[in-house]
Amino acid sequence: MIDIQNITFAYGRKSRPVVSDFSLRIDTGGIYGLLGRNGAGKSTLLYLIAGLLAPQKGSVSINGVNTRLRRPSTLEDIFIVPEEFSLPPISLGEYLRINSRFYPRFSNEDMRRNLETFELDPTINLGSLSMGQKKKAFMCFALACNTSLLLLDEPTNGLDIPGKSRFRKFVVSAMNDERTILISTHQVRDIDRILDHIIITDSNRVIFDRSVADTLSRLQFTTTENRAEAEDALFAQPSVGGSEIIIPNFDETETNLNLETLFEFALKNPELLNAQFTNINK
Secondary structure (H helix, E strand, O other), rough: OOEEEEEEEOOOOOOOOOOEEEEEEEEEEEEEEEEEEOOHHHHHHHHHEEEHOOEEEEEEOOOOHHHHOOOOHHHHOOEEOOOOOOOOOOOOOHHHHHHHHHHOOOOOHHHHHHHOOOOOOOOOOOHHHHHHHHHHHHHHHHHHOOOOOOEEEOOOOOHHHHHHHHHHHHHHHHHOOEEEEEOOOOOOHOOOOOOOOEEEEOOOEEEEEEEEEHHHHHEEEEEEOOOOHHHHHEOOOOEEEEEEEEEEEOOOOOOOOOOOHHHHHHHHOOHHHHHHOOOOOO
C-alpha cells in the first residue's frame, strides 16, 4: 500500500512547490492510471513514491515504511521507468548481469518471454537502439524484476502502434494480486482498456479516485449525433460524427470506458462528476 500524507515538494528553496499539501492512498494490487494537466507534478510524484526525491513536508510510505529512509528492502521492491532515460552502450546480457542482482525476484525466464513479446533479440547492444527500442528493452527488464510496485511514466511515448498493443498485453499478463502498477500518461487512449483504477489530479488535489468497475456502474459513455441528447448529458464534447457524452447509468448498461472524455469532465466539473457516486438513488 502507498500512503502519501500532506506532502510538499519544490525543486529549490525559492521555487514554487510542484506539489503542495498533497495526499493520496493506493491499495495493493491493480493497474492504476494517474492523470493530470501538464505540469501538475505527476512525474515528480512518481519520483517521490520511488524514494528518488524526498518531500520537504509530509511523508510517503510503502507498506508502512517511509521511502525517505531508502531501505534496501524497500528499494529492491520498486522499479520506475521514467519518461526519459539513458542506457549504457553495452550488451543486454552485460546489463542484466550488472543490474539484475539488485532485484531478488528477477527472472531470466520472464526476461526471455518479455523480449519475445516485443520481438527483441537477446544479443542486442543497448547503445545501438532507437529510443523506442530502448524503451521496450528497459520495460522488459522492469517487468522481469518482479517488484511489487512498478511505476511507469509515459510508457507508450516512442512506441509504434504494434509496440503499444504489445505493451498493453505485456502489462496485463504481468499482473497478480500482490503487484501494483501505477501509470502516469497523457496518452490515455493507449491505456484505457487495461486500467483497474483511475486517479485524476488537479491543482495539488485528487479530484477523481475510483475503480473502473465503480465508474462504469454509475456512468455510460457513448457517442451521439442528437443535439438534444448532448445537451442533456452530464458532459459532452465534440467528436467526429457527433459528440462524446457521459450520462448516468440508470439501467446498468455496460459501456466501454472513454478515459479522455472522463478526464475532461473531471477537470471541468469535478463536483458534478463525483456527485454521481454519492447519490445512492441511481
